[in-house]
Amino acid sequence: MFSIRAMTLDDYDTVIELMSATPGISLREADSRESTARYLARNPAMSFVAEIGRGVCGCVMCGHDGRRGYLQHLLVLPQYRRQGIAKALVERCLASLEAVGIHKCHLDVFKTNLAAARYWQSQGWQSQGWQSQGWQLRSDIDRYSFTRAGNDNA
Numbered sequence: 001m002f003s004i005r006a007m008t009l010d011d012y013d014t015v016i017e018l019m020s021a022t023p024g025i026s027l028r029e030a031d032s033r034e035s036t037a038r039y040l041a042r043n044p045a046m047s048f049v050a051e052i053g054r055g056v057c058g059c060v061m062c063g064h065d066g067r068r069g070y071l072q073h074l075l076v077l078p079q080y081r082r083q084g085i086a087k088a089l090v091e092r093c094l095a096s097l098e099a100v101g102i103h104k105c106h107l108d109v110f111k112t113n114l115a116a117a118r119y120w121q122s123q124g125w126q127s128q129g130w131q132s133q134g135w136q137l138r139s140d141i142d143r144y145s146f147t148r149a150g151n152d153n154a
């Protein structure tokens with residue numbers, strides 16, 4: 001059985017190792033130790049790791065801007081998948097957002113990440129019951145990003 005606890009900066013090396021080994025998860029300068037420390041401090045107890053025994057087998061990062069939540073870097077090690085770990089991690093994130101009055105959360109998925117697309121599409125209204133429509137693919141918005149010159153990997 002797995003357990004879930006809030007991620008701390010002490011988990012940084014482990015989590016980066018998991019992310020580096022997972023196809024579809026892209027690491028950038030925004031994932032540096034310094035940036036992660038700032039993120040965790042700005043969004044206390046909103047990012048989580050899943051453990052089996054004392055080993056980390058999954059993680060997710062979550063934060064908000066005061067209005068909307070944002071979820072990133074959800075992953076579960078291959079040998080522990082299909083046990084509900086990702087579902088439990090995401091539920092903890094959504095509960096932590098709700099606790100501060102935020103009822104809407106976004107996430108980005110590369111269009112090339114078909115496995116992630118399959119997962120999020122499976123998390124639509126069918127799996128969420130009456131409480132929510134679950135995760136809905138947006139076709140009504142386009143994301144625009146501004147990157148300062150010289151920061152292509154920001």
Ligand SMILES: CC(C)(COP(=O)(O)OP(=O)(O)OC[C@H]1O[C@@H](n2cnc3c(N)ncnc32)[C@H](O)[C@@H]1OP(=O)(O)O)[C@@H](O)C(=O)NCCC(=O)NCCS
Nearest residue numbers: 024073074075076081082083084085086087116118119122
């Ligand atoms: C996507 C991922 C996090 C799912 O983790 P998981 O712990 O296996 O997911 P869960 O066990 O919580 O799945 C819950 C339900 O989601 C659905 N689901 C899970 N994985 C799925 C997949 N790959 N494709 C379609 N549906 C999936 C199923 O309905 C599942 O319930 P079931 O096992 O009773 O059928 C994991 O496969 C992973 O780490 N993938 C690589 C990283 C990644 O793509 N992350 C998402 C990008 S943000």
